Amino acid sequence: MxxxxxxxxxxxxxxxxxxxxxxxxxxxxxxxxxxxxxxxxxxxxxxxxxxxxxxxxxxxxxxxxxxxxxxxxxxxxxxxxxxxxxxxxxxxxxxxxxxxxxxxxxxxxxxxxxxxxxxxxxxxxxxxxxxxxxxxxxxxxxxxxxxxxxxxxxxxxxxxxxxxxxxxxxxxxxxxxxxxxxxxxxxARLDPRALWRNSPVAVVSVFLAGMSNSAFGTLGAVYGRQIGLSVTEIATMMSLALLVGALVQIPVGMLSDRMDRRIVLTGLTGVACIIGSALSFAGSLSAAATIALISAFGGMIYSMYPVIVAHANDHSPPGEFLKTSGGLLMLFGAGSIVGPLSAALLMSLTKPGGLFNVTSLAHLAIVGFTIWRMTQRAAVAPENKEEFISMPSGVRFSTPETLAMDPRAEEEREELLSEMETETADEKRDGRLASED
Known part of the structure; x- marks a missing residue:
């Protein structure tokens, strides 16, 4: 207190x-x-x-x-x-x-x-x-x-x-x-080449996860209305998706600390793909069944982002947590720009299941790319892994300052702020000299 x-x-x-x-x-x-x-x-x-x-x-x-x-x-x-x-x-x-x-x-x-x-x-x-x-x-x-x-x-x-x-x-x-x-x-800094060198899986997955999560976050309520759910049922559905996503991060984090995070990511996206495929035909499901499936779907998609960030930081050089995580946040944001529009265009053709057709395609692409990468690069040894920390999922809840609050960024934050204060002092000095001239 x-x-x-x-x-x-x-x-x-x-x-x-x-x-x-x-x-x-x-x-x-x-x-x-x-x-x-x-x-x-x-x-x-x-x-x-x-x-x-x-x-x-x-x-x-x-x-x-x-x-x-x-x-x-x-x-x-x-x-x-x-x-x-x-x-x-x-x-x-x-x-x-x-x-x-x-x-x-x-x-x-x-x-x-x-x-x-x-x-x-x-x-x-x-x-x-x-x-x-x-x-x-x-x-x-x-x-x-x-x-x-x-x-x-x-x-x-x-x-x-x-x-x-x-x-x-x-x-x-x-x-x-x-x-x-x-x-x-x-x-906010983005270095796509450095991110790709560290972890191609993280780069591809975080962009596609941004597409999926933003499409669902924006159009999930529209989907619910189109299949006949009441406002109360829609609000409950979207809220449960968030809450289950937060709770699932606990066992997901424990698993990813003990085994190859790429396997955990593949499992999450695979289950999300299966649930999304079922929801694309949800017109025949009861309201309770739809809400239960959406809750499970939220548990999968809202726990992907911290696994991706943890995997990328396993491969990044020491002292680059903020740089790596901040770059991934910007890539997640880029996916968030594309996702809602893509899902909306498909929903206009195949109401209402087009939303989950888009998310399923994104998740299927993550599964395929991640499995291929597992054949190209060995897993990080457990003793060399960064500790998994539950964190907000992407641009709906995170900013570069959220990442700076993360305990893993403490030393980097001090160095970063020292550099920024030096740059600010230099800019003020240059401005003063220019005004005197």
């Missing part, structure tokens, strides 16, 4: 962000479906959000260095609240898609600011507990946001207003916090 109380306001701000994000992420596809948006338009909502999210990860460190953490966080929360209200005022896919990009941009940037504060306040002894608590709170807040939809009708205005209010409330704890302004934010 001694360590928790100073960061309670920051954790509350983060929880409110994820609460609003969970609500908005499920509300917009459902409302768009009710309004008669095409499947392609609904898929583009996910594509737009992923593009905005990546842009936020890349640009936020520069913005924070110019105007500060508190101003940046306040502006992002305000813009996110405005975007939700504009979704209500202008119900048109041509407006909603760019607004969704703005939401993704603001969400990523605001999350990075909160995470940088938390990382600064955590000590080496408490970093693991803070990281675990942060992950647990965000998962619970996202689930609660989705379940809010069971309290009313998404066809009305209520949930848009609630979402805007929650985003506005999220800036209050940090604005009133006495926590010192943190150090500069971690930069």
């Amino acid at each position: 001694t360590h928790l109380l100073p960061i309670a306001a920051l954790l509350l701000g983060s929880a409110l962000l994820l609460l609003a994000g969970g609500l908005q992420g499920l509300l917009l596809p459902l409302r768009g479906s009710i309004e008669g948006f095409s499947d392609t338009s609904l898929g583009l909502l996910g594509t737009g959000w992923a593009m905005g999210y990546i842009a936020g990860c890349v640009l936020t460190p520069t913005i924070v260095s110019r105007v500060g953490h508190i101003r940046t966080f306040g502006v992002y929360c305000s813009l996110a609240a405005i975007a939700v209200l504009l979704n209500l005022l202008i119900v048109d896919p041509l407006v909603w898609i760019p607004l969704r990009s703005i939401s993704g941009f603001c969400f990523a940037g605001a999350a990075m600011v909160v995470e940088s504060w938390l990382s600064e306040r955590a000590t080496p002894e408490t970093r693991g507990r803070v990281f675990g608590l942060y992950t647990m709170i965000n998962l619970g807040a996202t689930t609660a946001g989705q379940m809010l939809l069971t309290l009313g009708d998404p066809a009305g205005f209520l949930f848009f207003v609630i979402g805007s209010i929650i985003y506005s409330m999220a800036l209050l704890p940090t604005a009133l916090s006495t926590a010192a302004a943190p150090v500069p934010l971690a930069q």
